[in-house]
Amino acid sequence: MVNIKKIKMKKCPICEKGNLEKKKIKEQMFGVYLGEFLAEVCDECNESFTDEETTKKIEEAAKEKGIWGLGVKTKITKTGNSLAVRIPKKIADFLNLKEGIEAYIHPDAGRVIVEARV
Numbered sequence: 001m002v003n004i005k006k007i008k009m010k011k012c013p014i015c016e017k018g019n020l021e022k023k024k025i026k027e028q029m030f031g032v033y034l035g036e037f038l039a040e041v042c043d044e045c046n047e048s049f050t051d052e053e054t055t056k057k058i059e060e061a062a063k064e065k066g067i068w069g070l071g072v073k074t075k076i077t078k079t080g081n082s083l084a085v086r087i088p089k090k091i092a093d094f095l096n097l098k099e100g101i102e103a104y105i106h107p108d109a110g111r112v113i114v115e116a117r118v
């Protein structure tokens with residue numbers, strides 16, 4: 001008698017409905033393209049998971065492009081009747097933001113978006 005083993009698909013830990021499939025994904029960080037990496041992608045919610053080695057490779061690619069660590073915490077401070085956000089020097093340098101540049105600020109689904117043309 002042949003014993004047929006059921007092929008167990010890995011379930012998605014996020015939605016718990018979809019199955020994980022090995023796929024190449026295009027990775028980007030802060031809008032900068034980092035390259036294609038192998039990941040397990042959920043066929044239901046499209047969430048992707050990378051193993052430790054791939055995560056390291058993505059980190060290396062981000063460091064190479066000079067964007068690693070650009071996402072940082074900042075404090076909102078008070079200035080007169082308004083609130084101000086301090087933009088860290090490394091972000092300003094990366095975007096070539098200069099004092100006096102006009103910016104457009106607006107809410108977006110509970111977030112604050114600051115758009116400056118540089």
Ligand SMILES: [Zn+2]
Nearest residue numbers: 012015042045
């Ligand atoms: Zn899922």
